[in-house]
Amino acid sequence: MAREIAFVFNGNKMNMVIEDHWTLLHLxxxxxxxxxxxxxxxxxxxxxxxxxxxxxxxxxxLYLAAEINGKKLLTIEGVAAADGTLHPIQKSFVENGxxxxxxxxxxxxxxxxxxxxxxxxxxxxxxxxxxAGNLCRCTGYVQIIxxxxxxxxxxxxxxxxxxxxxxxxDRGE
Amino acid sequence: xxxxxxxxxxxxxxxxxxxxxHGEQAKYVAGGTDVLVKIKEGKLAPNYLISLKHIxxxxxxxxxxxxxxxYIGAFCTHRSIEQSSLVQHQYPIIHDAVKNIGSVxxxxxxxxxxxxxxxxxxxxxxxxxIALDAxxxxxxxxxxxxxxxRRFFLGPGQCDLERGEILTEIxxxxxxxxxxxxxxxxxxxxxxxxxxxxxxxxxxxxxxxxTCAKARICLGVAAPxxxxxxxxxxxxxxxxxxxxxxxxxxxxxxxxxxxxxSIRGVAWYxxxxxxxxxxxxxxxxxxxxxDKHK
Numbered sequence: 470m471a472r473e474i475a476f477v478f479n480g481n482k483m484n485m486v487i488e489d490h491w492t493l494l495h496l497x498x499x500x501x502x503x504x505x506x507x508x509x510x511x512x513x514x515x516x517x518x519x520x521x522x523x524x525x526x527x528x529x530x531l532y533l534a535a536e537i538n539g540k541k542l543l544t545i546e547g548v549a550a551a552d553g554t555l556h557p558i559q560k561s562f563v564e565n566g567x568x569x570x571x572x573x574x575x576x577x578x579x580x581x582x583x584x585x586x587x588x589x590x591x592x593x594x595x596x597x598x599x600x601a602g603n604l605c606r607c608t609g610y611v612q613i614i615x616x617x618x619x620x621x622x623x624x625x626x627x628x629x630x631x632x633x634x635x636x637x638x639d640r641g642e
Numbered sequence: 643x644x645x646x647x648x649x650x651x652x653x654x655x656x657x658x659x660x661x662x663x664h665g666e667q668a669k670y671v672a673g674g675t676d677v678l679v680k681i682k683e684g685k686l687a688p689n690y691l692i693s694l695k696h697i698x699x700x701x702x703x704x705x706x707x708x709x710x711x712x713y714i715g716a717f718c719t720h721r722s723i724e725q726s727s728l729v730q731h732q733y734p735i736i737h738d739a740v741k742n743i744g745s746v747x748x749x750x751x752x753x754x755x756x757x758x759x760x761x762x763x764x765x766x767x768x769x770x771x772i773a774l775d776a777x778x779x780x781x782x783x784x785x786x787x788x789x790x791x792r793r794f795f796l797g798p799g800q801c802d803l804e805r806g807e808i809l810t811e812i813x814x815x816x817x818x819x820x821x822x823x824x825x826x827x828x829x830x831x832x833x834x835x836x837x838x839x840x841x842x843x844x845x846x847x848x849x850x851x852x853t854c855a856k857a858r859i860c861l862g863v864a865a866p867x868x869x870x871x872x873x874x875x876x877x878x879x880x881x882x883x884x885x886x887x888x889x890x891x892x893x894x895x896x897x898x899x900x901x902x903x904s905i906r907g908v909a910w911y912x913x914x915x916x917x918x919x920x921x922x923x924x925x926x927x928x929x930x931x932x933d934k935h936k
Contacts (some may be wrong), residue, residue: 470647487649492678512679513748514834525721525750531678535648536695540797580746584888601833602745 474538487534494518494529496537497544503555505545505575509604513607515604518543526583528602545575550581557620558582567616569607577603581617591621643682649692651754654781657692658806664690664785670808671695672717673752675744676760687730694755694808703729710816716755716809720767721746723754735770735823735842736931738775742827742875745834755809758781758794761801761867764836768795768868770825773860774814775843782807818846818856822931824923828915829906835848838907839863839915845883845922854878857861859891859920864899864912872894883928885921 475482478501478506486494497506497520505525506535509517518529533627548556558581561567568574579598584591584599591599596617649668651657656933661668669688672678672695680686694717702722704713707739712733714723720740723729730737742750743757743766757767758778768791776791782804794802803809825846840862846855857878859871874895881887899914 472648486674487643490643490645492643495643511682513675513744516745516747519747527750528675528747533648533674533678535650545781583746597832599746602747605867606701 472535474535476537476539477541479543489533491534492530493520493522493527493532493534493537493542497529497542503544503546505571507575509576510570511603514604515573516576516580516600517573519579519603521579521583524583524586526580526599529606530572543582545578548578556582557617558585558617561620562613562616564579565607565619566612569605573605573607577613581603585617585621591617591620592634593618596621643678643864644687646681646753647690649690650700651692651694652696654697654808654810657694657697658754659807660690660692660785660824661806662822664692665703667795668692670824672756673719675752676709676756677746677759692806693895695753699810701880702726705732706850712814713759714754714771715815716719716811717753718755719752720749720752720757724749731773732817733823735773735825735844735927738743739766739770739824739827739840739842741920742833754812758812759803759809761799762794763798763866764840766825766827766837766840768840769840769860769862771814771824772811772846772868772870773823773858775858777813777815778809779811779813783809786810792868792870798866818933819928820847820849820855820931821845822847822929823858823929823935824926826919826923828919833908839901839912839919841919842914842925843920843927845878845924845927845931846881847883847928851932851935852882852884854881854883854887857891859895861899861916862864862897863906863918864901869899871898871920871926878924879933883924885925888921889901889917891924892917895920 473486501583507517509515509527513528515608519531523540560632578605580600668690671691698714703726720743724740727733750776757765772792777788778791778859779788779792825842828839829835830835842860846856850853859874878891896913896916901909903909
């Protein structure tokens, strides 16, 4: 059955007619055309499809699109500033080698953001817990944890943001 | 995904009448993290999904200060229970269990009621609640009824719910003084795994702070349904809570459990580990009871 929903997508108000059986992942990728959010397992095991709904990380593959009505949705496309300046977490993943093939990265960054937005100075244990539902088959997680730890506290008055060098930010690929 | 109509009732009565009018084609859903996977896999094919998520009620644990009872609405997410400071400080055994269920993403959506009604032998949400002597409130066309949660589970995937009935609330009676409790999920991986074994121990102490006044030893994946080791509990009662007596209680619990071989572990190992983990959780419960009493 079709229904009309209203929600905020990456800061923009939207009204849409959707089908009841659509997942949020389908809405984002197939209907809105934002393909940064990935589908890995489709069953809530891998976290590649992680998005932030009202401040909380959720698996968009197991979340009905109908449930986004009245809520705020943030996908990886909404994380960088409008002028393209990367978010500190994104910069840190580039700086610290938290990315290899890149398939898990959008989900990893959304899980990290959901954590760091609420937790100043997240411990390694808290970081591991936050990304326990995000599988990476390339990096072995160490660089990913380092990437998140390096910017833990970016929301504070005196951020612990590592110094970014623009030229190193380009991985030369 | 297969097509269905999503219905969003606001009250329990509305949900029940929707299920009755759509009959076998309808299915309740709360968080959806199990139901949607089963639909994708073709194991469920409902034409109507009736959401219980928007029914107005308690969405976080709530302590009734007059009666001392803890109420946990069935539609509470695991995350809201995990983050409740009331649960963290007064009911650490629940915190021990819910913080290791699924991932943050799953816990943000999946509900405790959903975990319980699935009644899978490996669901570790039930173990601490049974150790706390929880009751389950169930609502249906005939009104409300309340049963002991340990009687709620009938077999793998089967619980005591009539067609149309909804598990609405878990009620935990007041804690006895000088009580400590702890739960451990035992598996091969740190995260995103079903337990090979779940062990919950609750101990209430006499005023001397060493004699066991009441023991609850509750095991998950040790039988087709959550299992209380009654013989081991009986053994501990009246005895000094120490390593030797807890080891013996663990051995008894391992003997009376109905562990079996499965893909996640073999029976003899599970039985051994019941012994080890009952002792460890007993010592942790003792430590927690003493900490609280300081």
